[in-house]
Amino acid sequence: MNTRLWRHWEWLLDRPWLLPALLAGGLVLAFAIPQYQLFNNYIQLILMYIGINIILTVSLNLVNGYMGEFSLAHAGFMAVGAYTSALLTMEVLPVGTYPSLFPVALLAGGAATAVLGLAVALSSFRVRGDYLAIITLAFLMIVKSAIENVDAIGGPRGLPGIPRLTTLPWVFFWTVTLVWLVRNFVYSHYGRGILSIREDEIASDLMSVDTRRVKIFAFMLSSFCAGIAGGLFAHLLQFISPRVFDIVKTTEILIMVYLGGIASIGGSIIGATLYTLLLEVLRPSTMASLLSWLPAPIFDPLYEYFIRHLGVLRMVIMPLALVLVMLYWPRGIMGMREFRGFVPRRDRAAHHALDTPAESPHGTADRH
Amino acid sequence: MALLTATDVRHYFGGLCAITDFNLALHRGELMGLIGPNGAGKTTIFNLITGVYRASQGSIRFQDTELVGKTPHQITALRIGRTFQNIRLFRELSVLDNVRIAHYAQTRCSLLEALLHTGRYRREEQRIIDHSRELLAIFKLEHLAGEKAKNLPYGSQRRLEIARALAIGPELLLLDEPAAGMNPNEIGQLMEFILWIREQFQLTILLIEHQMKLVMGICERIKVLDFGQTLAEGAPEMIQNDPQVLKAYLGDGAIG
Numbered sequence: 001m002n003t004r005l006w007r008h009w010e011w012l013l014d015r016p017w018l019l020p021a022l023l024a025g026g027l028v029l030a031f032a033i034p035q036y037q038l039f040n041n042y043i044q045l046i047l048m049y050i051g052i053n054i055i056l057t058v059s060l061n062l063v064n065g066y067m068g069e070f071s072l073a074h075a076g077f078m079a080v081g082a083y084t085s086a087l088l089t090m091e092v093l094p095v096g097t098y099p100s101l102f103p104v105a106l107l108a109g110g111a112a113t114a115v116l117g118l119a120v121a122l123s124s125f126r127v128r129g130d131y132l133a134i135i136t137l138a139f140l141m142i143v144k145s146a147i148e149n150v151d152a153i154g155g156p157r158g159l160p161g162i163p164r165l166t167t168l169p170w171v172f173f174w175t176v177t178l179v180w181l182v183r184n185f186v187y188s189h190y191g192r193g194i195l196s197i198r199e200d201e202i203a204s205d206l207m208s209v210d211t212r213r214v215k216i217f218a219f220m221l222s223s224f225c226a227g228i229a230g231g232l233f234a235h236l237l238q239f240i241s242p243r244v245f246d247i248v249k250t251t252e253i254l255i256m257v258y259l260g261g262i263a264s265i266g267g268s269i270i271g272a273t274l275y276t277l278l279l280e281v282l283r284p285s286t287m288a289s290l291l292s293w294l295p296a297p298i299f300d301p302l303y304e305y306f307i308r309h310l311g312v313l314r315m316v317i318m319p320l321a322l323v324l325v326m327l328y329w330p331r332g333i334m335g336m337r338e339f340r341g342f343v344p345r346r347d348r349a350a351h352h353a354l355d356t357p358a359e360s361p362h363g364t365a366d367r368h
Numbered sequence: 369m370a371l372l373t374a375t376d377v378r379h380y381f382g383g384l385c386a387i388t389d390f391n392l393a394l395h396r397g398e399l400m401g402l403i404g405p406n407g408a409g410k411t412t413i414f415n416l417i418t419g420v421y422r423a424s425q426g427s428i429r430f431q432d433t434e435l436v437g438k439t440p441h442q443i444t445a446l447r448i449g450r451t452f453q454n455i456r457l458f459r460e461l462s463v464l465d466n467v468r469i470a471h472y473a474q475t476r477c478s479l480l481e482a483l484l485h486t487g488r489y490r491r492e493e494q495r496i497i498d499h500s501r502e503l504l505a506i507f508k509l510e511h512l513a514g515e516k517a518k519n520l521p522y523g524s525q526r527r528l529e530i531a532r533a534l535a536i537g538p539e540l541l542l543l544d545e546p547a548a549g550m551n552p553n554e555i556g557q558l559m560e561f562i563l564w565i566r567e568q569f570q571l572t573i574l575l576i577e578h579q580m581k582l583v584m585g586i587c588e589r590i591k592v593l594d595f596g597q598t599l600a601e602g603a604p605e606m607i608q609n610d611p612q613v614l615k616a617y618l619g620d621g622a623i624g
Contacts, residue, residue: 185483207472
């Protein structure tokens with residue numbers, strides 16, 4: 001590693017204005033990109049997927065990474081948020097005349113999902129580990145078959161004609177807000193509570209942590225975020241069906257969590273972004289246009305034998321990538337580590353998992 | 369009136385009676401030892417007091433509050449701190465966070481304030497950090513604040529466990545074999561240390577220990593358990609000469 005470059009990078013990471021500057025830049029871009037068509041619609045769509053996937057990944061990481069449980073219910077949470085908010089914007093709220101009511105629908109979807117999260121939390125009092133994973137899987141199946149069997153919301157055919165209300169600024173707003181809330185939760189006494197539950201639940205209880213309350217909060221916050229993400233997803237796709245929210249969706253979110261690394265917000269953001277991009281790059285049309293600069297003698301056979309089949313191949317490549325990550329990189333990109341900028345200043349001196357040793361011993365001593 | 373009272377406590381594991389008619393009156397400021405051979409039920413007593421197990425029968429009162437039926441965190445919040453026989457730190461978390469976690473019951477801010485990190489919340493967090501660092505300084509662990517607990521040497525892990533228990537702000541401290549794995553020299557230091565924290569934090573201490581040197585050296589009163597039953601109770605000199613205790617510890621042929 002070039003040490004001088006590294007020092008500059010270190011210096012940059014330590015700037016207190018770095019995160020606000022990035023956020024302000026992101027906000028400007030979120031408005032400017034659709035306004036001035038800086039990128040085509042396809043890329044805008046991908047950007048919105050990235051935002052939604054970041055929300056899903058960060059919120060699942062709260063339960064699977066920080067708390068150390070293994071929840072498979074996330075696609076089910078997403079479904080409840082998606083259906084609740086979609087039904088509200090289609091049937092109840094006059095979003096045609098007042099598009100600003102969209103967040104109300106999303107919040108209602110999030111709240112409905114949080115109630116379901118409470119149910120999962122209650123079952124987590126009695127069982128842990130593998131058994132809780134099975135219970136969350138059952139929750140996912142219940143949600144899916146419940147939707148399939150209610151004809152009024154389309155049953156297995158799904159729910160078409162949802163107004164397209166999800167825009168890049170909205171996705172940006174919700175991503176930043178929800179990630180911020182999860183980060184604040186993680187760096188609070190509740191967050192330390194779920195970390196201590198992961199480490200040793202009985203010792204945690206004996207150190208005065210109200211483990212049940214902390215679990216309820218963590219599950220409800222996690223499912224609330226998943227519900228909002230589901231709402232954004234529904235109003236972007238404009239069509240949802242129970243089949244969208246099956247175990248494959250949960251698996252995708254799990255891949256993003258473990259690729260990025262458990263118990264890391266920065267990791268989740270990286271994991272979600274990388275995975276979403278990879279998934280898109282591995283589409284035949286995207287790959288073809290990315291490689292179109294290759295001369296025809298190379299491109300043509302490549303297209304014939306590889307790119308054309310990517311639609312099928314990527315369903316092999318992505319799981320294979322997960323297997324390789326788990327084998328050779330089990331902690332993921334940022335497993336149990338965190339970017340300094342995401343850690344509140346007062347927590348940095350004695351953080352268990354910063355990306356690099358942040359402050360010298362002198363830095364910690366001058367507090368007194 | 370006693371700080372901690374146990375009256376006719378019994379506890380069964382399945383059909384096995386692990387604790388039989390346990391009675392205890394621990395007075396404020398006292399330092400009492402709980403001894404007995406392995407499997408006598410000493411740690412079970414700690415688990416009954418702190419709510420890990422719920423006593424099958426009988427009553428345990430701390431000041432004026434009945435403890436039987438309460439959850440561990442409710443009991444801990446009444447200011448009863450404890451350590452564990454086999455160290456149970458939060459191994460992957462930092463030394464400072466281990467101590468901070470034990471402040472949970474002292475936080476006053478709501479979930480909303482925590483989610484928004486309001487000014488009041490940030491001040492509360494800073495108070496907890498300051499208090500945790502003070503404790504670490506007392507235990508000479510301050511320079512290790514950012515280290516993961518699992519990386520500490522054994523002796524420091526023992527000290528950290530006591531620091532964490534003190535973070536609760538306990539009036540009663542339960543020490544489960546604090547001298548386990550220590551050499552005679554370290555035991556000597558530990559004895560002084562226990563007496564010192566009792567003064568400093570105005571503690572009442574109940575301690576389980578196998579090291580007779582430590583128990584006889586600092587405890588004012590000793591209770592001997594064997595097979596869940598109380599064999600004897602009294603001052604150290606009295607216990608040392610109690611024929612029943614000698615029999616339980618050393619076997620029949622030892623007397624004489």
